[in-house]
Amino acid sequence: MRLSDRAxxxxxxxxxxxxxxxxxxxxxxxxxxxxxxxxxxxxARTAAIDSLERGKTSYTSNRGMAALRERIAAHHERYDQPYxxxxxxxxxxxxxxxxxxxxxxxxxxxxxxxxxxxxxISYGPGIELAGGERLTVPTLAADDFVLTREQLEASGAxxxxxxxxxxxxxxxxxxxxxxxxAEVAAFCRDNDLRVIADEIYAALTYGTDHASIATQPGMRxxxxxxNGFSKAYAMTGLRLGYALGPTDAIDAMNxxxxxxxxxxxxxxxxAAIEALDSCDDEVAEMVGEYNxxxxxxxxxxxxxxxxxxxxxxxxxxxxxxGGDxxxxAEELLEAQGVAVVPGxxxxxxxxxxLRVSYATSMRELKEATDRIATFVADRE
Amino acid sequence: xxxxxxxxxxxxxxxxxxxxxxxxxxxxDADAVAEAIATLEANHVVHGYQAVVDxxxxxxxxxxxxxxxxxxxxRETGYDQVADRIAKFPAVDALHLVSGDYDFAVEVLxxxxxxxxxxxxxxxxxxxxxxxxxxxxxxxxxKDGGVRFEDGDDDDRLSVSP
Ligand SMILES: Cc1ncc(COP(=O)(O)O)c(C=O)c1O
Numbered sequence: 130m131r132l133s134d135r136a137x138x139x140x141x142x143x144x145x146x147x148x149x150x151x152x153x154x155x156x157x158x159x160x161x162x163x164x165x166x167x168x169x170x171x172x173a174r175t176a177a178i179d180s181l182e183r184g185k186t187s188y189t190s191n192r193g194m195a196a197l198r199e200r201i202a203a204h205h206e207r208y209d210q211p212y213x214x215x216x217x218x219x220x221x222x223x224x225x226x227x228x229x230x231x232x233x234x235x236x237x238x239x240x241x242x243x244x245x246x247x248x249x250i251s252y253g254p255g256i257e258l259a260g261g262e263r264l265t266v267p268t269l270a271a272d273d274f275v276l277t278r279e280q281l282e283a284s285g286a287x288x289x290x291x292x293x294x295x296x297x298x299x300x301x302x303x304x305x306x307x308x309x310x311a312e313v314a315a316f317c318r319d320n321d322l323r324v325i326a327d328e329i330y331a332a333l334t335y336g337t338d339h340a341s342i343a344t345q346p347g348m349r350x351x352x353x354x355x356n357g358f359s360k361a362y363a364m365t366g367l368r369l370g371y372a373l374g375p376t377d378a379i380d381a382m383n384x385x386x387x388x389x390x391x392x393x394x395x396x397x398x399x400a401a402i403e404a405l406d407s408c409d410d411e412v413a414e415m416v417g418e419y420n421x422x423x424x425x426x427x428x429x430x431x432x433x434x435x436x437x438x439x440x441x442x443x444x445x446x447x448x449x450x451g452g453d454x455x456x457x458a459e460e461l462l463e464a465q466g467v468a469v470v471p472g473x474x475x476x477x478x479x480x481x482x483l484r485v486s487y488a489t490s491m492r493e494l495k496e497a498t499d500r501i502a503t504f505v506a507d508r509e
Numbered sequence: 510x511x512x513x514x515x516x517x518x519x520x521x522x523x524x525x526x527x528x529x530x531x532x533x534x535x536x537x538d539a540d541a542v543a544e545a546i547a548t549l550e551a552n553h554v555v556h557g558y559q560a561v562v563d564x565x566x567x568x569x570x571x572x573x574x575x576x577x578x579x580x581x582x583x584r585e586t587g588y589d590q591v592a593d594r595i596a597k598f599p600a601v602d603a604l605h606l607v608s609g610d611y612d613f614a615v616e617v618l619x620x621x622x623x624x625x626x627x628x629x630x631x632x633x634x635x636x637x638x639x640x641x642x643x644x645x646x647x648x649x650x651x652k653d654g655g656v657r658f659e660d661g662d663d664d665d666r667l668s669v670s671p
Binding site for chain 2: 142144147148151152157159161162163164166249250251299417421422424425428429468470491495
């Protein structure tokens with residue numbers, strides 16, 4: 130069949146190759162997984178089951194169930210993010226849909242969209258599909274992958290129309306403080322940039338509270354915040370996320386959503402209501418466990434001589450492998466059966482690094498880091 | 510969170526973690542971990558370290574029962590005294606004073622069902638304060654010590670994902 134140019138030009142994701150290499154073997158310990166190893170809290174799962182038993186299988190309102198939007202709005206008070214559940218919240222099919230809607234609602238053909246890299250792999254293709262031009266803003270290992278005003282200026286982002294932010298970051302685990310965001314916010318106000326802030330890892334921060342650019346002066350009205358249930362509540366397969374933003378942006382996103390999605394899936398909306406009502410303790414438990422794993426992984430990489438900064442969020446560490454990251458990852462898989470993702474897959478500035486997910490059991494993390502240490506020692 | 514609590518959180522999950530791994534997971538140094546463990550033990554917060562055993566999978570496994578025990582106290586005898594006497598029997602694995610319809614919940618461990626019923630009828634029931642016992646044999650254990658007894662869940666996540 131003849132395909133659209135748009136589809137033909139869309140490249141295969143760099144993750145794909147490593148997925149295939151890893152799947153080809155059956156003895157692999159994978160530190161390449163970008164989703165929690167926990168299951169959704171049981172209370173949330175039973176709420177989903179109950180809803181099915183009660184026959185709740187129809188569409189919901191386009192924007193999502195009112196009861197869910199109210200809880201989402203209430204939940205975000207903890208991040209100092211006040212949004213009106215009636216017209217400033219849109220429930221979507223995963224954060225993925227929210228990212229796509231935000232780009233389509235905010236980008237005109239030819240608009241320039243600045244993206245800091247390394248970052249999550251979906252923004253670039255999303256920008257292209259929306260007709261925008263991607264402008265890469267590298268973040269630096271020397272800055273622990275925090276986005277700075279200098280980097281924005283040096284990359285020419287002053288002329289951009291939009292900035293896509295992802296903190297806590299996939300793949301680096303980097304977080305930004307309010308002070309660091311103040312600089313970026315000033316740059317956005319000075320140069321009239323709007324912002325899409327993907328904060329899906331907001332609940333997974335260690336030792337510091339989550340900070341958001343949307344709380345900076347003058348930023349709420351120019352920012353769409355994206356979040357979801359996949360990471361915090363281990364609900365990746367249930368496909369539920371949401372966007373928070375000023376009425377005009379959420380209205381525009383909802384207009385696209387009502388034609389392309391109609392409404393987010395109903396069953397997970399029931400699970401999400403229960404998750405927000407009663408699962409804070411379970412999230413805290415998971416965060417505690419991630420935190421212990423994070424410290425173990427970071428200290429083990431540093432001990433074996435792969436320089437690793439202390440990531441403040443998500444469930445990734447980003448060790449420097451001191452050279453060709455793709456070759457390192459391939460040889461490591463071959464020699465020791467440990468899968469990691471080469472940092473260059475996530476864009477400029479990722480080269481020479483590895484994304485190591487610690488969303489895996491402590492036992493496997495110890496075994497995997499032992500194997501990596503052997504691999505590193507053998508290479509020297 | 511203080512150091513002892515952080516160490517305790519690790520040990521409560523896996524008492525076999527070694528000091529260096531506990532140090533790595535908590536961000537404390539090894540000496541501080543050793544000190545925290547010593548304090549936890551000295552203060553009787555940690556009373557011991559045991560495996561979580563699924564006795565049904567052990568040949569010549571053990572029989573377990575939960576016995577409800579009612580007692581009548583008098584001026585000289587309180588719950589603590591009765592508990593002390595019941596707890597001294599090695600067959601008693603756990604002993605709790607509980608709220609509700611009866612006073613003590615006793616977990617009893619024996620080689621055979623006979624052992625257990627003999628223990629209850631010959632040792633516990635005759636105690637002067639004990640007015641009633643009801644024994645429930647455990648037929649199947651699904652979860653113990655916070656650990657679900659199953660053959661291990663397969664990880665069905667994709668091995669590499671964005
Ligand atoms: C930064 C980031 N945003 C969005 C997503 C997708 O989230 P969802 O499952 O809600 O579509 C992911 C998943 O890996 C992610 O890492």
